[in-house]
Every structure is written in structure tokens, then in C-alpha cells.
Amino acid sequence: MREISGRELPDMARGAAVLGTGGGGDPYVGRLLAEEAVRRHGPVRLVAVDEVPDDAVVVPTAFMGAPTVLVEKVPSGTETTRALRMVEELIGRRATHTVSIEAGGLNSMIPVAAAAELGLPLIDADGMGRAFPELQMLLPTLGGVAASPMALADERGNTLGLRAVDNGWAERLARTVTVEMGCSAGISLYVLTGRQVKDHLVRGTMTLCERLGRAIRQATDAHTDPVRAAADILSGRLVFTGKVTDVRRRTEGGFARGEALLDGLGDHAGHGMELAFQNEHLVARRDGGVVVSVPDLICVLDTDSGAPVTTEALRYGMRVSVVGAPCDERWRTPEGLALAGPAYFGYDHVYVPV
Amino acid sequence: MREISGRELPDMARGAAVLGTGGGGDPYVGRLLAEEAVRRHGPVRLVAVDEVPDDAVVVPTAFMGAPTVLVEKVPSGTETTRALRMVEELIGRRATHTVSIEAGGLNSMIPVAAAAELGLPLIDADGMGRAFPELQMLLPTLGGVAASPMALADERGNTLGLRAVDNGWAERLARTVTVEMGCSAGISLYVLTGRQVKDHLVRGTMTLCERLGRAIRQATDAHTDPVRAAADILSGRLVFTGKVTDVRRRTEGGFARGEALLDGLGDHAGHGMELAFQNEHLVARRDGGVVVSVPDLICVLDTDSGAPVTTEALRYGMRVSVVGAPCDERWRTPEGLALAGPAYFGYDHVYVPV
Numbered sequence: 224m225r226e227i228s229g230r231e232l233p234d235m236a237r238g239a240a241v242l243g244t245g246g247g248g249d250p251y252v253g254r255l256l257a258e259e260a261v262r263r264h265g266p267v268r269l270v271a272v273d274e275v276p277d278d279a280v281v282v283p284t285a286f287m288g289a290p291t292v293l294v295e296k297v298p299s300g301t302e303t304t305r306a307l308r309m310v311e312e313l314i315g316r317r318a319t320h321t322v323s324i325e326a327g328g329l330n331s332m333i334p335v336a337a338a339a340e341l342g343l344p345l346i347d348a349d350g351m352g353r354a355f356p357e358l359q360m361l362l363p364t365l366g367g368v369a370a371s372p373m374a375l376a377d378e379r380g381n382t383l384g385l386r387a388v389d390n391g392w393a394e395r396l397a398r399t400v401t402v403e404m405g406c407s408a409g410i411s412l413y414v415l416t417g418r419q420v421k422d423h424l425v426r427g428t429m430t431l432c433e434r435l436g437r438a439i440r441q442a443t444d445a446h447t448d449p450v451r452a453a454a455d456i457l458s459g460r461l462v463f464t465g466k467v468t469d470v471r472r473r474t475e476g477g478f479a480r481g482e483a484l485l486d487g488l489g490d491h492a493g494h495g496m497e498l499a500f501q502n503e504h505l506v507a508r509r510d511g512g513v514v515v516s517v518p519d520l521i522c523v524l525d526t527d528s529g530a531p532v533t534t535e536a537l538r539y540g541m542r543v544s545v546v547g548a549p550c551d552e553r554w555r556t557p558e559g560l561a562l563a564g565p566a567y568f569g570y571d572h573v574y575v576p577v
Numbered sequence: 578m579r580e581i582s583g584r585e586l587p588d589m590a591r592g593a594a595v596l597g598t599g600g601g602g603d604p605y606v607g608r609l610l611a612e613e614a615v616r617r618h619g620p621v622r623l624v625a626v627d628e629v630p631d632d633a634v635v636v637p638t639a640f641m642g643a644p645t646v647l648v649e650k651v652p653s654g655t656e657t658t659r660a661l662r663m664v665e666e667l668i669g670r671r672a673t674h675t676v677s678i679e680a681g682g683l684n685s686m687i688p689v690a691a692a693a694e695l696g697l698p699l700i701d702a703d704g705m706g707r708a709f710p711e712l713q714m715l716l717p718t719l720g721g722v723a724a725s726p727m728a729l730a731d732e733r734g735n736t737l738g739l740r741a742v743d744n745g746w747a748e749r750l751a752r753t754v755t756v757e758m759g760c761s762a763g764i765s766l767y768v769l770t771g772r773q774v775k776d777h778l779v780r781g782t783m784t785l786c787e788r789l790g791r792a793i794r795q796a797t798d799a800h801t802d803p804v805r806a807a808a809d810i811l812s813g814r815l816v817f818t819g820k821v822t823d824v825r826r827r828t829e830g831g832f833a834r835g836e837a838l839l840d841g842l843g844d845h846a847g848h849g850m851e852l853a854f855q856n857e858h859l860v861a862r863r864d865g866g867v868v869v870s871v872p873d874l875i876c877v878l879d880t881d882s883g884a885p886v887t888t889e890a891l892r893y894g895m896r897v898s899v900v901g902a903p904c905d906e907r908w909r910t911p912e913g914l915a916l917a918g919p920a921y922f923g924y925d926h927v928y929v930p931v
Contacts, residue, residue, distance in 0.1 A: 312666070313738070381746050384667070384738040392735050396757055403753040 224274060226266040227335060227345070231433050232257050238435030239331030240531035241453055242428070244520050246479075246503035247327010247354030248286060249533060254328075256300060260336035267335055268344040272426045275320060275346055279417035282307050282318035283350065284337040285330045287358065287375065287397060288407030288477065302376040302409025303337045309374035309384045310411045318343055322420065324350035324361055324413055326428050328533065333409075345429070350413065352425035352551040353520050356478055356502040358397060359390035360563040362553055363413055366423040373397065373412030377404040402477040425551050431456075439529035449529025450544040453522065459548025459577060462507060462514050463496045464488050464526055467541045472534075478502055483537050485545070488526075496545060498523065500534040505568050507545055515547035516570070518554035518563045519577045522546040547577040578628060580620040581689060581699070585787050586611050592789030593685030594885035595807055596782070598874050600833075600857035601681010601708030602640060603887060608682075610654060614690035621689055622698040626780045629674060629700055633771035636661050636672035637704065638691040639684045641712065641729065641751060642761030642831065656730040656763025657691045663728035663738045664765045672697060676774065678704035678715055678767055680782050682887065687763075699783070704767065706779035706905040707874050710832055710856040712751060713744035714917040716907055717767055720777040727751065727766030731758040756831040779905050785810075793883035803883025804898040807876065813902025813931060816861060816868050817850045818842050818880055821895045826888075832856055837891050839899070842880075850899060852877065854888040859922050861899055869901035870924070872908035872917045873931045876900040901931040 227235075232254050240250035261267060275281070284303040311317055321341065323334045326349045338345040350361040358370055370393040376382040383400055387393035393412070401408045415423070435456050442449035454461055465485035472481030480501050487494035499506045504521035507514050515521045523532045526542040537543075553559050555576060561567065564574050581589075586608050594604035615621060629635070638657040665671055675695065677688045680703045692699040704715040712724055724747040730736040737754055741747035747766070755762045769777070789810050796803035808815055819839035826835030834855050841848040850868075853860045858875035861868050869875045877886045880896040891897075907913050909930060915921065918928050 309738075309740075379746070380742040381750060382740045383750065384663075386663075386736045388734040392733070396735060396737065396754060399753050399757040400750060403750055 224268055224270045227269050228266045229258055229261045234436030234440060235433045236328055236332055237439060238432035239326050240328035241435050241522050242432060243327030243354040244503045244522055245500055245534040247325055248329020250328030252329055253332030257332040257335040260339035264339040267338040269347050269429055270344045272346060272348050272421055275417040275420050277418040279319045280316050281320045281322055281415040281420050282310050282411055283322050283324045283413050284334045284411050285324050286333055286407060287401045287410045302378060303333055304340050305376040305382050306374040306409045306411035307337060309382050310372055310414060313372035313384050314414055320344050320346050322346040322348055325354045327354040331432055346420060347429045348424040348426050349428035350424055354503050355563055358394045361413060363423040364390050364562060365553060365558050368413055368415060368419055368423060370412045373410060375400050375408040375410050377408050398477050406477055443528050450524050450526060453524060453529055454546045457548035459546045461544055462547045463509060463545040464491050465496060467537055467539055467543060470537045479535055506570060513572045515577055516565050516574055517568060518550040518559060520548040520550060522548060549577050578622055578624045581623050582620045583612055583615045588790030588794060589787045590682055590686055591793060592786035593680050594682035595789050595876050596786060597681030597708040598857045598876055599854055599888040600710060601679055602683020604682030606683055607686030611686040611689040614693035618693040621692045623701050623783060624698045626700060626702050626775055629771040629774050631772040633673045634670050635674045635676055635769040635774050636664050636765055637676050637678045637767050638688050638765050639678050640687055640761060641755045641764045656732060657687055658694050659730040659736050660728040660763045660765035661691060663736050664726055664768060667726035667738050668768055674698050674700050676700040676702055679708045681708040685786055700774060701783045702778040702780050703782035704778055708857050709917055712748045715767060717777040718744050718916060719907060719912050722767060722769060722773055722777060724766045727764060729754050729762040729764050731762050752831050760831055797882050804878050807878060807883055808900045811902035813900045815898055816901045817863060817899040818845050819850060821891055821893055821897060824891045833889055860924060867926045869931055870919050870928055871922060872904040872913060874902040874904060876902060903931050
């Protein structure tokens with residue numbers, strides 16, 4: 224157990240946004256929410272997965288919606304705590320811990336804020352080891368854990384609880400409610416026992432986020448290469464460096480979808496890259512051929528500062544580097560690929576691990 | 578208190594469909610559900626409003642959705658009971674009674690079925706004295722009663738609970754969920770105390786439905802005029818008799834919307850009527866001028882048999898009679914008209930009571 228006192232939040236949010244692979248929400252908004260909550264309610268206890276008792280009642284918290292909207296419609300701060308309280312009502316038990324279901328600028332920080340507000344310990348883990356656009360795309364789904372009972376809450380005060388027949392229906396109903404709530408909602412879902420946390424979550428995510436964010440900051444300060452520093456920590460590799468020449472985006476069915484085109488610079492001059500995204504980057508094609516694809520991580524970083532660039536922040540003229548990094552091994556199983564591989568997203572290429 | 582043993586259900590469903598003013602669901606489906614439930618679980622106790630203790634926990638049940646869909650997608654029978662159980666969870670109390678929120682072929686019968694299945698007494702009343710398309714259009718709304726905590730359930734097993742900030746948001750979120758559930762859902766909402774039942778509901782609706790349905794049947798059997806028999810019981814008047822020459826319909830935002838055109842017959846030969854509907858008939862125009870309008874009742878009956886014709890059953894060539902009947906006095910107040918008068922539905926005519 225250690226404490227998150229606030230000082231580590233900028234690094235943690237930066238690292239989380241790298242794992243967010245373009246989605247998982249804006250790191251700046253997430254950091255502000257977590258900082259404000261810690262300032263008001265005091266430090267958050269961060270506990271390792273092994274410290275969690277098997278019979279713990281772990282109730283995750285997150286935000287659902289199009290990141291494009293979350294940038295402009297800042298959460299009020301009560302959405303996730305109200306969602307968690309609704310889940311407690313539906314399960315008839317009080318939460319003993321909270322945890323992140325998704326690494327990402329916002330969705331790693333929301334549970335920090337919720338933990339501070341509710342006085343709950345936060346588990347050093349997450350449910351994906353990255354960000355994914357749909358809520359059934361969680362490692363616990365592979366382990367048979369149900370997303371519901373779940374709850375959604377908006378900034379106006381509307382709160383909604385859901386028992387779905389399966390995680391696909393949980394996604395479908397929650398998505399339609401999120402859209403009606405204005406494309407963003409605080410959510411709480413995937414209630415886990417401590418045993419299930421040990422079996423199904425990715426361990427050490429919050430600590431990894433912090434290390435990653437710190438390495439990027441220190442490399443920038445030392446005028447060494449922050450992109451390489453990030454790639455090293457992720458056991459990934461640089462697949463492209465270039466300039467953004469076009470971004471096509473649309474908010475569709477509650478998702479931010481689109482494509483970004485890059486023109487190569489330096490070693491990559493004369494080559495082109497296309498990034499396709501749905502909240503997160505899904506596929507990176509170099510000169511038309513797939514080089515990185517879901518479920519592996521496609522991390523887009525500002526070439527100079529190493530700052531992670533979310534899909535909604537991508538703009539013409541930005542100089543960015545694209546890092547491909549391996550996903551959690553469980554995503555590479557047939558079941559993992561069926562849940563969040565290329566075919567699920569409508570692509571016909573065969574997944575080749577980074 | 579008296580018992581609904583099953584024999585009275587055909588009359589009751591027929592009368593309810595007259596009060597349903599074209600909406601409130603198909604009387605045949607409603608009758609089948611209620612008959613089946615009574616056959617399986619035994620008679621239902623029907624209690625008068627004055628028999629309900631002030632501290633009773635009254636949890637209404639209904640179906641939400643486009644009637645067009647309900648005709649084809651017959652409820653499984655567990656939707657409303659699951660919705661009521663979810664409301665009980667949200668309020669932390671058990672229901673002592675159920676009641677209809679809306680008179681209509683389906684929505685008067687659903688509470689009969691729910692009462693049989695749950696072993697609850699049914700109150701002889703409803704929340705509108707007619708049917709209306711949106712769930713905030715209830716007399717209890719005028720009395721400040723909240724629609725939520727409410728719940729929705731579909732035939733697959735998905736169940737959803739909702740605490741909305743106001744009845745408008747309850748309608749908005751419930752409607753979007755209903756559409757995603759396939760345009761129909763069992764619902765439970767507007768939890769009332771016995772005191773509120775006495776203050777805000779329309780008394781004696783189930784008994785009125787039965788009288789109305791019986792009068793129509795007896796008039797048909799006796800070869801007297803069933804339309805006049807219905808109009809007399811409703812203190813209404815015949816405003817048109819004609820033949821349906823055109824029906825335009827569309828399912829839009831979870832509603833069945835459209836217009837029906839009639840060519841006059843008999844005394845009305847040479848004249849035309851247009852009926853505009855949104856689940857229910859909203860406005861009846863004769864030769865272009867409004868003759869009956871919400872919140873008053875526009876009841877369309879088969880001219881020969883007096884059988885109520887729902888908006889989704891209207892077909893070219895049908896010979897129908899249109900009866901205008903006065904609504905509950907509370908709908909005629911400024912607050913009542915603001916909630917369910919012509920202006921709310923986008924019409925600019927002034928309401929002139931029947």
C-alpha cells in the first residue's frame with residue numbers, strides 16, 4: 224500500500240493517456256478531477272492486487288462516452304460516485320475498493336477521484352491494460368464476469384441502474400442511455416470479488432502509468448528522446464514518425480470515429496501512415512499495409528515532448544510518433560481476439576502481434 | 578372490494594380501448610394477458626379508491642412503446658412484474674397495491690395481469706382517465722408526484738431502474754431505452770401513497786371500462802346503436818361517421834405517428850374528417866376545422882359493432898364513427914393544458930372543450 228497524495232498525478236495521467244491509445248479521455252481533464260478530489264478529501268490509498276482480500280467487494284468506476292464530448296462537457300464530479308452508490312443498492316452490499324476498468328487519461332484518473340470522494344482504497348490494476356471503445360471489451364468478460372448490475376449517472380442528477388442479460392446488452396443499453404444523456408455519463412460496473420481481481424485484471428497499471436509519465440517527462444527535461452523512453456517501458460517499437468496531413472472525424476452512435484493521415488519525416492520520409500480510430504486507435508497502416516492492429520497498442524505521441532495525443536486532439540500539422548506495443552497476452556487468445564480483435568471492428572486483416 | 582374472475586375481462590378490455598382513444602395498446606393482446614394470468618393465479622381483488630389505506634405503497638405497472646410494435650411482439654408476461662420488483666428495490670419497500678396509470682386496451686389489462694401474478698390488490702382507478710403518449714402526462718404529475726424511481730424490463734431479461742431529475746427526463750431516458758429494447762418495454766413508475774391515489778387518480782376507471790364494454794356488447798346484441806350507447810356513458814357526442822380513405826403512419830422516436838382521412842357517410846356525406854395521432858388520437862378536424870382536441874377524448878369506433886379501433890388497426894375502407902368526450906376536469910386547468918394540451922403537441926389552435 225502507498226498513498227497517492229497528488230504530486231504523482233500529472234505523471235500518472237500522462238502515462239495513462241499513453242496506454243489509452245488515443246482514447247480513454249483527456250489526460251488534462253482527468254488529472255484536474257483527481258487533483259481536486261485529493262485536495263478536498265485527502266490522499267488515496269493505492270493497494271497492490273495481492274493485498275486485496277479474496278472476498279473484497281470491488282466496484283469499478285469510469286466515464287462512458289465520446290471523448291470529443293468529454294473535452295467540452297467537463298464532469299461535475301458526482302456522476303461516478305452516484306453510479307457506484309446505485310450499484311451498491313443493486314447488489315445490496317457496500318463497496319470495499321474501487322479500480323479502473325480502462326487505462327486512459329480520464330478513465331485511470333476517475334477512479335482516483337472516486338476513491339478520494341468515497342474514502343475507498345484504489346487497486347493498482349485495470350481491466351484491459353489499455354483502452355477499448357466498448358464496455359464488454361474487458362478481460363473479466365473473458366473470465367465470465369458480468370458487466371451488470373451496472374449504473375450510469377449524468378451531470379444533471381439522472382441515475383440509472385441496469386441488470387442486463389449479457390455484456391453485449393449492457394453495452395448496447397448503456398450506450399444508448401449515454402447518448403441521450405449528452406454523450407457522456409459516469410458509470411460503475413463489473414463488480415468483482417478480490418479473487419476475480421487477482422484472476423482477471425491487469426496488475427500494476429497505475430504504477431506503470433506513473434513510471435511511463437515520469438520517464439517521458441524526465442527524457443524531455445534531459446533533452447533525450449521521450450518517445451524512445453516510452454517505447455522502452457512498453458516493450459514496444461517506433462513504427463512511424465511524421466506530420467499529420469488530414470484528420471477526418473465524426474461522432475457516430477456515441478463514438479468518436481475517424482481516420483488520420485500522416486506524411487513521413489526523417490527516416491520515414493516518402494512514406495505515409497493512416498490511423499483508423501473509434502475512440503481509440505484501432506489500426507495503423509504504413510503505405511497501405513497493416514503494421515499495428517488491435518488488440519495491440521497504437522500510441523501516438525508528440526515527437527518533441529513525448530506527450531500522448533488523444534484522437535480528438537489530433538490536428539493538421541502536428542508532428543507525431545507512432546509506437547506499437549504488445550497488449551496483455553490474454554487479448555491474443557482466440558477468445559480475446561473474438562472480443563476485441565480486427566474482425567470485431569469490421570477489418571478483414573489477420574492480426575499479427577507487434 | 579370485488580373480484581375480477583376473468584368473465585368480465587372482454588367487456589373491460591373493450592371499454593378500456595374506447596378510453597384509450599386509439600392508443601394504450603391492443604385490447605385483444607391485453608385481454609389475453611390478463612385472462613391467462615387470472616387463469617393461472619386466480620381472481621384479482623379490485624378495490625375502490627376509498628378502500629385504500631393512506632399509507633399504502635401503490636406501484637403502478639404498464640407497457641411503454643409504439644402500439645404498432647406491441648401488436649407483433651407480444652409481451653412475455655414477466656416484463657411488468659420484473660419492473661415492479663426493481664422499483665421495490667429502489668424504494669426499499671414492498672408494493673401493497675398496483676394500479677393502471679393509463680386507460681387503454683393494453684395498459685388497463687397489464688395491471689390486472691400483474692396483480693394476479695404478484696397477488697396484489699388492483700385499485701379501481703387510473704392516472705389519466707384516458708391514454709396519452711408520454712409518461713409525464715399523468716394527473717399525478719400535476720400534483721407534483723415524481724415518475725421515478727421507475728423501472729423498465731424487456732422480454733429478454735434486461736431490467737433497468739431509473740431515478741430521473743424530473744418527469745420530462747424520466748420520459749426522455751425511458752423512451753430511448755424502450756426504443757433500444759425493440760420499441761416496447763414493461764414499466765413500473767409513479768409510486769404513490771394511498772393518500773396520493775385519493776388526491777390525484779381518476780376514480781372508478783376499471784368499473785367504467787367494464788360498463789362501457791358491456792353497453793357496446795349489449796347494444797350490438799340488441800341491434801341498437803352501440804356508438805350512441807358508448808357516447809352516452811362517456812357524456813360525449815358523435816362528431817362524425819364515415820369511411821377511412823387514407824392512413825399515413827410512421828414509427829418515429831418510439832411513437833406511432835400519422836394521420837387518417839375519413840369521407841363522410843349518412844348525415845355526414847359530403848364532409849371530410851382528418852384524425853391526427855401520436856399513439857393516441859390528438860386532433861379531429863372536420864372540413865379543416867378542429868372539432869375535438871386533446872386533452873378531450875377522440876374515440877374511434879366501428880360503426881356497426883361499436884368495437885374500438887386503435888390507431889394501428891385503422892385501415893382503408895373501414896366504416897367508423899368518431900365520438901368526442903370530455904376529459905377529466907383537471908386536464909382543463911392551465912397546468913393540465915400545459916402538460917397535455919394542443920400547444921404541447923405542436924398545434925396552434927385554442928382548446929375548446931367538447
